[in-house]
Amino acid sequence: MYIYDEYDQKIVDERVKQFRDQTNRYLAGDLTEDEYRPLRLQNGVYIQRYAPMLRIAVPYGLLSSKQLRKLASIARNYDKGYAHVSTRQNFQFNWPELEDIPDILAELATVQMHAIQTSGNCIRNTTTDQFAGVAKDEVIDPRAWCEIIRQWSTFHPEFHHLPRKFKIAVNGAQQDRAVIEVHDIGLEAIRNSQGELGFKVYVGGGLGRTPIIGSLINEFLPWPHLLTYLDAIVRVYNRYGRRDNKYKARIKILVKALTPEIFAEKVAAEWANAKDGPMTLTEAEVKRISSHFIAPAYKQLTDIDFNEIDQQHPGFARWRQQNTRPHKQTGYIAVTLSLKATATPPGDISDKQLDAAADLADQYSFGEARTTHQQNIVLADVEQNKLFELWQQMRELGFATPNIGMLTNIISCPGGDFCSLANAKSIPVAEAIQRRFDNLDYLFDIGELDLNISGCMNACSHHHIGHIGILGVDKKGQEFYQISLGGNTGYNTALGSVLGPSFAQEEIPDVIEKIIQFYLKQRHADERFIDTYQRLGMEPFKEHVYAKNN
Amino acid sequence: MQKIIKDAQIVNDNWHLLANDISLENIANCDDVIVPFALWQEHKQLLQKRDGQTAVWLDSSQEIEELADDLTTLPLIALEFPAFTDGRHYSSARILRDRYRYKGEIRAIGDVLKDQLFAMHRCGFNAFVVRADKDIENALLSLNDFTETYQGATDQPLPLFKRR
Ligand code: HEM
Ligand code: SF4
Numbered sequence: 001m002y003i004y005d006e007y008d009q010k011i012v013d014e015r016v017k018q019f020r021d022q023t024n025r026y027l028a029g030d031l032t033e034d035e036y037r038p039l040r041l042q043n044g045v046y047i048q049r050y051a052p053m054l055r056i057a058v059p060y061g062l063l064s065s066k067q068l069r070k071l072a073s074i075a076r077n078y079d080k081g082y083a084h085v086s087t088r089q090n091f092q093f094n095w096p097e098l099e100d101i102p103d104i105l106a107e108l109a110t111v112q113m114h115a116i117q118t119s120g121n122c123i124r125n126t127t128t129d130q131f132a133g134v135a136k137d138e139v140i141d142p143r144a145w146c147e148i149i150r151q152w153s154t155f156h157p158e159f160h161h162l163p164r165k166f167k168i169a170v171n172g173a174q175q176d177r178a179v180i181e182v183h184d185i186g187l188e189a190i191r192n193s194q195g196e197l198g199f200k201v202y203v204g205g206g207l208g209r210t211p212i213i214g215s216l217i218n219e220f221l222p223w224p225h226l227l228t229y230l231d232a233i234v235r236v237y238n239r240y241g242r243r244d245n246k247y248k249a250r251i252k253i254l255v256k257a258l259t260p261e262i263f264a265e266k267v268a269a270e271w272a273n274a275k276d277g278p279m280t281l282t283e284a285e286v287k288r289i290s291s292h293f294i295a296p297a298y299k300q301l302t303d304i305d306f307n308e309i310d311q312q313h314p315g316f317a318r319w320r321q322q323n324t325r326p327h328k329q330t331g332y333i334a335v336t337l338s339l340k341a342t343a344t345p346p347g348d349i350s351d352k353q354l355d356a357a358a359d360l361a362d363q364y365s366f367g368e369a370r371t372t373h374q375q376n377i378v379l380a381d382v383e384q385n386k387l388f389e390l391w392q393q394m395r396e397l398g399f400a401t402p403n404i405g406m407l408t409n410i411i412s413c414p415g416g417d418f419c420s421l422a423n424a425k426s427i428p429v430a431e432a433i434q435r436r437f438d439n440l441d442y443l444f445d446i447g448e449l450d451l452n453i454s455g456c457m458n459a460c461s462h463h464h465i466g467h468i469g470i471l472g473v474d475k476k477g478q479e480f481y482q483i484s485l486g487g488n489t490g491y492n493t494a495l496g497s498v499l500g501p502s503f504a505q506e507e508i509p510d511v512i513e514k515i516i517q518f519y520l521k522q523r524h525a526d527e528r529f530i531d532t533y534q535r536l537g538m539e540p541f542k543e544h545v546y547a548k549n550n
Numbered sequence: 551m552q553k554i555i556k557d558a559q560i561v562n563d564n565w566h567l568l569a570n571d572i573s574l575e576n577i578a579n580c581d582d583v584i585v586p587f588a589l590w591q592e593h594k595q596l597l598q599k600r601d602g603q604t605a606v607w608l609d610s611s612q613e614i615e616e617l618a619d620d621l622t623t624l625p626l627i628a629l630e631f632p633a634f635t636d637g638r639h640y641s642s643a644r645i646l647r648d649r650y651r652y653k654g655e656i657r658a659i660g661d662v663l664k665d666q667l668f669a670m671h672r673c674g675f676n677a678f679v680v681r682a683d684k685d686i687e688n689a690l691l692s693l694n695d696f697t698e699t700y701q702g703a704t705d706q707p708l709p710l711f712k713r714r
Binding site for chain 1: 714
């Protein structure tokens, strides 16, 4: 992974000092609440329902075991003993004291971590595929490019006060596991017919109250121009994005208002001024950064036939089928640690589990782990011949729920339990659904299914792109839930459609059950839920769910 | 006399910033004045004949490109921040310096606070009228908040990756 040199370290250390000064001035009354707010937000500090929330950057989801241990100690010493993995691959703490935050940042800086630009109207943490570097379908490893973008965007002087937050995602594989089409900028690494590397550039995707799929504005941007082109896009947005209405301030609204064609022209005109200028990337720099992401020292191994162990241990077989993925290196496998055990809020991880995950990373995966946008953790480089042993350890730690890719792997925001913007709770709804579908045979029969729950239309949990989406809505001060079907991710990203009138919290497990039963009755062999939905359309689902007697 | 930060020092300022409702007759002949953009557009020739110097200020929705033809005659351009969270003029300043090679003073006016100065300076601002209720000496210190920066910008066009 990327290791700071003295320059990177200095920037982060100086940031801690700067933020300490800002916080001290606020606490001393020299900065008003309004003046401090954007400053703290650009450092990931929200003021939430009960306490400040601190969001810590995990650049493109990559963590060392040392960093995991630091997060564990912060959870223990400054919080209530747990942390939360967010849908943007970051970590969140729900209970720090504002006064402690400069000290937390100073501790983070000792392990090359920070909270820079994890919130606020600036360029946020760049996200990517959690299987970057190990996926079989990879065109290139996107992580070097994410790091190049991280450095470019960190304290970009021109873009401190954009009209709104700004999110970039990069994907380097044939399948899109980074949902790039719902980001402000989505970059897809590709090679042209000459084998040269470049990027397809999508802009103006996003969820929230106006969900929009991004538009392709450049079919092939040669890699040396990546940063000058990004500069041009964000400059056009900075100047012409709406600032009069925060709900219309995202770049997606600008792109839509101008049309993607005109927007692309404006970017091209702006870019013409900077193209080939000093920010043009060099081979040497790409090499320098890429050298941090070379393959670890893999052993020469052969692939294992798991048949025998599978037969002896059906639990292992099930887990292996669901929570592991093939690896480009023979004899290795990528393992997802599920943070979706029933009765634990989705994405929550305790200090003990953080320490344990660090130990597992050291023991089984070259000391590294990744966070995923589905709020889980990945050990990417596990030897197949140690998989069984790893599984046994993971079971004891609560990481082995065999539900990755399935209905109970619910993506959920903190909702009304923590978030002051919520219309409704999310966590108890997630739990009620997990309890209803706790029979593993049933769950496996249902198969692949994404279910996402957001507590309000800000869509922190991507409910629009869940095969089943649940959205908390407010009806005369009461909490209700709207269901949508047909959302999808990948290069065929789709936004779900609303099923119909919303439901009370107690009804939700029944409603989901009805939807699932209808699907099971209607599906063709091997059809996933989303396939059946796409074949049948909304109407029959709707009729079934709202029918008077069933 | 008002104090401002200019070229990293606190100095006295003798420019008069004129509000949007100023009319030509009310401008003293020998004052150094910063006039609103609309007035400049309308009375450019007359304003240039005054004995005092004339500069222009732009509100945050006015586009710097509109001044492209006048840049050689303007000793100073002031860019207004109606709120410190309105970041449009960071881009204006960069366009002035990087694209048009403007060499005069670029001055930040309006809601200008300590925590913006470092970035503003990187974008080409060299003068700051810090909001009157804030401590200007303290604000000055922030120009040294960081000793290293990643991206190329106006102050240092070479990105760190070409200097490492
Ligand atoms: C608890 C404090 C939180 C607050 C106050 C908050 C606030 C918001 C707001 C206001 C938006 C809407 C922005 C827009 O207009 O698009 C938003 C979007 C989003 N938030 Fe949060 N959020 C919180 C927690 C979280 C958590 C825990 C996650 C991850 C689990 C998260 C991930 C996201 C994502 C991915 C979006 C993006 C929607 C899009 O693509 O447009 N947020 N959040
Ligand atoms: S979706 Fe709404 S309720 Fe959930 S975390 Fe985001 S802002 Fe809060």
